Amino acid sequence: MILLFSLVISAMFAAGSYLMLKRDLIRLIAGMILIGNAANLFIMASGLRRGDAPILPIDGEGADPLVQAMVLTAIVISFAVAALALALVYRVYTSHYSVDLSRLAAAEEQQSERDEPETGDLRDDIYDDTEGTPNSDASEEGAP
Amino acid sequence: MIALPLGILWFGGLVLAMMDGTRKLAGWLAVLVLAGAMFATMLVGISAYNNGVQTMAVGGWSMGVGITLRVDMLSIVFALLSQGVLLAALLFEVVNDVGARIFPALVLFMGLGLTGLVFTGDAFNFYVFFEISMISAYIMASYGESPRQFRAAFVFITVNLLGSVFFLIGIAAMYHTTGFLDMGRIRDQMPLVQENPAILTATIIFVAFSIKLGLFPFHFWLPAVYTGTRPSVSAILSGALANIGTYGLIRFGADIFPRELREAAPVLIALGTASIIYGAIQALSRHSTSEVLAYSAIGQVGYIMIALGIGGPAGYAAAVLYTVINSTNKALLFLSGSLRGWLAGAAFVIGAFSVAGVPPAVGFLSKMALFQVGIQDDQPLLVALIFLGGALSFVYMFQIYRRRTAEIEAQETSPWGVQVVVVLLALVVLGLGVWPDPLLNLAERAAQSLPQGQIP
Numbered sequence: 379m380i381l382l383f384s385l386v387i388s389a390m391f392a393a394g395s396y397l398m399l400k401r402d403l404i405r406l407i408a409g410m411i412l413i414g415n416a417a418n419l420f421i422m423a424s425g426l427r428r429g430d431a432p433i434l435p436i437d438g439e440g441a442d443p444l445v446q447a448m449v450l451t452a453i454v455i456s457f458a459v460a461a462l463a464l465a466l467v468y469r470v471y472t473s474h475y476s477v478d479l480s481r482l483a484a485a486e487e488q489q490s491e492r493d494e495p496e497t498g499d500l501r502d503d504i505y506d507d508t509e510g511t512p513n514s515d516a517s518e519e520g521a522p
Numbered sequence: 523m524i525a526l527p528l529g530i531l532w533f534g535g536l537v538l539a540m541m542d543g544t545r546k547l548a549g550w551l552a553v554l555v556l557a558g559a560m561f562a563t564m565l566v567g568i569s570a571y572n573n574g575v576q577t578m579a580v581g582g583w584s585m586g587v588g589i590t591l592r593v594d595m596l597s598i599v600f601a602l603l604s605q606g607v608l609l610a611a612l613l614f615e616v617v618n619d620v621g622a623r624i625f626p627a628l629v630l631f632m633g634l635g636l637t638g639l640v641f642t643g644d645a646f647n648f649y650v651f652f653e654i655s656m657i658s659a660y661i662m663a664s665y666g667e668s669p670r671q672f673r674a675a676f677v678f679i680t681v682n683l684l685g686s687v688f689f690l691i692g693i694a695a696m697y698h699t700t701g702f703l704d705m706g707r708i709r710d711q712m713p714l715v716q717e718n719p720a721i722l723t724a725t726i727i728f729v730a731f732s733i734k735l736g737l738f739p740f741h742f743w744l745p746a747v748y749t750g751t752r753p754s755v756s757a758i759l760s761g762a763l764a765n766i767g768t769y770g771l772i773r774f775g776a777d778i779f780p781r782e783l784r785e786a787a788p789v790l791i792a793l794g795t796a797s798i799i800y801g802a803i804q805a806l807s808r809h810s811t812s813e814v815l816a817y818s819a820i821g822q823v824g825y826i827m828i829a830l831g832i833g834g835p836a837g838y839a840a841a842v843l844y845t846v847i848n849s850t851n852k853a854l855l856f857l858s859g860s861l862r863g864w865l866a867g868a869a870f871v872i873g874a875f876s877v878a879g880v881p882p883a884v885g886f887l888s889k890m891a892l893f894q895v896g897i898q899d900d901q902p903l904l905v906a907l908i909f910l911g912g913a914l915s916f917v918y919m920f921q922i923y924r925r926r927t928a929e930i931e932a933q934e935t936s937p938w939g940v941q942v943v944v945v946l947l948a949l950v951v952l953g954l955g956v957w958p959d960p961l962l963n964l965a966e967r968a969a970q971s972l973p974q975g976q977i978p
Contacts, residue, residue, distance in 0.1 A: 417687045424698035455653045473669040
């Protein structure tokens with residue numbers, strides 16, 4: 379059983395790493411989600427033992443309830459982070475009209491060549507942006 | 523009592539999340555909440571200082587069943603440091619007009635995460651608080667909402683999510699090898715664990731925290747993020763969030779894996795040296811202020827790594843002291859570096875002197891502590907390295923200062939309010955340097971709360 383688990387975990391990890399090397403941001407996020415879930419499976423495997431469901435009253439050997447509680451928490455967290463990352467990809471898309479990593483890198487290079495002097499005044503910077511108000515999307519991303 | 527700072531921040535964050543943070547009133551309310559939480563942390567700190575470690579099982583469970591909160595001086599120092607940096611950055615934004623309605627709430631949630639993870643005595647609970655602060659940071663990185671900020675936020679989220687996954691795997695490995703999640707019990711069980719699994723687990727956790735910290739081979743994400751985000755956000759990321767890395771390395775390294783840390787000491791010192799040299803050389807060759815500061819941040823964590831590698835009471839005290847001073851310096855420099863005007867310029871100079879280790883500023887203390895550690899440990903190479911690093915940082919700080927004075931004439935000055943905020947922060951840096959006893963004492967006490975850090 380442990381062998382099967384480790385095979386599945388390593389396969390998921392490998393697939394996730396492969397996807398993370400892609401230039402497409404959506405695939406990159408998919409790779410991140412896969413790696414996160416491989417970690418969740420790893421937690422399950424770390425407390426794996428045969429037994430009845432850990433519900434009182436337990437007679438005899440029960441399964442380990444702690445790993446299940448941990449995995450549940452970790453799944454919720456990775457789900458929330460995945461949603462956040464996808465929202466961010468959407469904002470990257472609306473501001474660059476591309477989800478290709480090489481295009482983003484090109485934009486970054488242009489930026490550093492311009493080498494603009496920074497100012498501490500935030501307001502000008504935001505309202506120069508043509509798309510929408512600055513407040514609407516940030517609050518949605520932040521909602522738990 | 524111990525949970526009071528967490529409660530204040532949690533409740534305050536929830537209330538502020540429903541308010542429009544761009545309004546002055548909401549901003550000042552957030553400042554008030556954060557200051558209240560800091561006060562509560564100090565109260566907890568006073569009782570921890572006088573009576574030793576404070577513990578509490580949450581949720582009314584009996585000790586050993588429920589999740590424990592465990593507060594010692596190390597926790598207090600890091601909690602106060604993170605909250606202080608957050609408070610400075612929040613004040614800076616509130617005075618300067620907050621640009622996103624969620625920002626004040628995010629600062630409070632990050633404060634909750636950073637305070638929670640130093641207060642908790644449970645490894646998995648550590649991960650949960652860690653994620654609370656990381657998620658706030660992910661959202662915060664895109665604050666400003668220009669294309670550049672989105673790119674920075676994307677790099678940040680990708681790399682740091684991987685770091686979090688590594689940490690999660692490390693926790694699962696610790697649970698598997700020891701059978702406990704409580705950090706105190708893991709520490710008791712760890713010597714019984716076989717060598718190979720223990721080293722593997724320690725390495726995974728080291729990688730996870732080094733990614734957060736931006737230590738040399740894991741630094742690749744850091745310049746892009748620190749230069750891309752708004753000045754206040756870079757101040758928060760380098761001054762408050764990076765403390766997760768240092769605290770994690772000290773807590774998990776010196777407390778839970780002391781055997782592995784001792785074996786890995788040469789590696790830590792080598793990585794630290796590489797970090798110092800790489801950071802300084804890169805900083806010398808950069809032009810914009812934020813880029814120089816980002817590479818300087820990579821260099822500065824190298825010193826912390828060296829102090830940690832030497833270990834012992836003096837080494838751990840130096841690591842804590844260096845972290846406190848480095849975080850304050852970075853917050854001051856990122857905030858004041860974005861402003862124009864003679865007050866902000868003066869604040870920037872104080873910060874630059876502090877990084878270079880010139881006497882009246884507090885940075886001198888941290889360099890002194892490292893010198894002492896190097897001489898005590900009889901490592902002349904190390905002393906030479908620290909001196910070289912200090913000299914290089916003096917050169918690059920002087921370079922950006924000269925470039926700034928050339929720019930100043932061309933631009934109008936920033937509003938007075940913001941300049942006053944950075945000057946207050948600069949006065950803190952100066953004050954700690956002039957009257958260093960409390961800080962030195964705190965760092966020593968923090969080191970004593972580690973099993974290897976007690977004076978024999």
